[in-house]
Amino acid sequence: FDPVHRELAAGLSAWAPRQDVDESDDRSACRQWVRLLGDHGWLRYCVPAAFGGALDKLDSRALVILRETLAFHSPLADFAFAMQGLGSGAITLAGTPGQQGAYLGAVARGDKIAAFALSEPDAGSDVAAMSTTARFDADGTVLLDGTKTWISNGGIADYYCVFAKTEPAAGTRGITAFIVDADSPGLDSSEHIAVMAPHPLATLLFTGCRIPASAQLGSLHGGFKLAMQTLDIFRASVAGAALGMARRALLEAVQHAKTRKMFGQTLADFQLTQAKLGEMAALVDAAALLTYRAAWLRDCVGTATPVQAQAYSAQAAMAKMTATENAQRVIDMALQMHGGMGVKVGTKVESLYRDIRSLRIYEGATEVQQLIIGKSVLKG
Ligand code: COS
Secondary structure, X not given: OOXXXXXXXXXXXXXXXXXXXXXXXXXXXXXXXXXXXXXXXXXXXXXXXXXXXXXXXXXXXXHHHHHHHHHHHOHHHHHHHHHHHHHHHHHHHHOOHHHHHHHHHHHHHOOOOEEEEOOEOXXXXXXXXXXOEEEEOOOOEEEEEEEEEEEEOOXXXXXXXXXXXXXXXXHHHHEEEEEEEOOOOOEEEEEEOOOOOOOOEEXXXXXXXXXXXXXXXXXXXXXXXXHHHHHHHHHHHHHHHHHHHHHHHHHHHHHHHHHOEEOOEEHHHXXXXXXXXXXXXXXXXXXXXXXXXHHHHHHHHOOOOHHHHHHHHHHHHHHHHHHHHHXXXXXXXXXXXXHHHHHOOXXXXXXXXXXXXXXXOOOOOHHHHHHHHHHHHHHO
């Protein structure tokens, strides 16, 4: 990390716990977090400096450190931050100057809420199986038809980066991205999906949804690679978020072990507790090293050549897989150490136990990360 990253972590660690957001309703809480994060300049790390961002380019180490710090304090704040990045990443990578000017500054200020619409009821991990279509009409407009689901920020987003088939028979080579404003005619985002931890999610129905041809994002049929490149950037930051939650669970466990009295001593005096804490600390550190390595690799070595891009994809996948799986184990061990208090609604380890679960699934499930790493190992 550079000094700028350390300053960022220190500044955000001081700021985040002072924010008072009622998280009982995830949709309004998420809006509030976007407003706060935008007003205080934190969202500027989601876009490059040329469009109102804080740094010249999307900086993976900054994204990792910001997500780790936010997730330590509030997984929902982390989610609000992350979606501004994921929902604008494809515009940063492939948008025209007009698209970048229209969306990126607003995202960085928190004036527009962003979303990324890739998954479908029958196409989650298997992206190429998507069936949403985009058809270029004679009048130069584009018609979208189909269903996207599990869309984070669905229903509260101001726009969606939507991936649709423009050449249905061509598999991964027949997908194109589009920017779809939330008020586009023929788009219905009213079907909310409730999940086990606070997280605004919805299904999007496109029924003859008409958008201008200028909404095409990136090259025709270049959508699959654009989606993969966008996910690549943010996968290391999902690892950062998992790391923040694991660090919080470890802290909660240590504090509990030092104060909880049983059999005439504290929980921390038992060797069994010391062994568990040792294992948890090692799991956290292993995740941290892989996460920071992936972020450093992207920032300092880059992804300009195919070899570099493949190496980074594999390392981001290792980081995402390891950090989310390790965090789940650490949080479970912390909860176990709390005994009955661990499952009481309202305790931090109880909410972390629910918060962490989806990270092993979204932005590429653990099994997808294994595939990406395995393919890279075979390529050599
Ligand atoms: N960057 C750039 N290009 C990439 C890439 C990446 N990270 N990953 C794959 N590609 C390219 C490949 O090089 C290949 O290019 P060619 O057509 O020129 O040969 C093309 O894309 C197809 O790649 P591949 O054959 O690996 O595609 P698959 O259909 O086998 O898909 C997985 C591979 C499963 C890895 C992919 O579909 C995936 O990541 N799925 C998970 C999606 C996800 O994260 N969903 C969550 C949604 S957001 S919450």
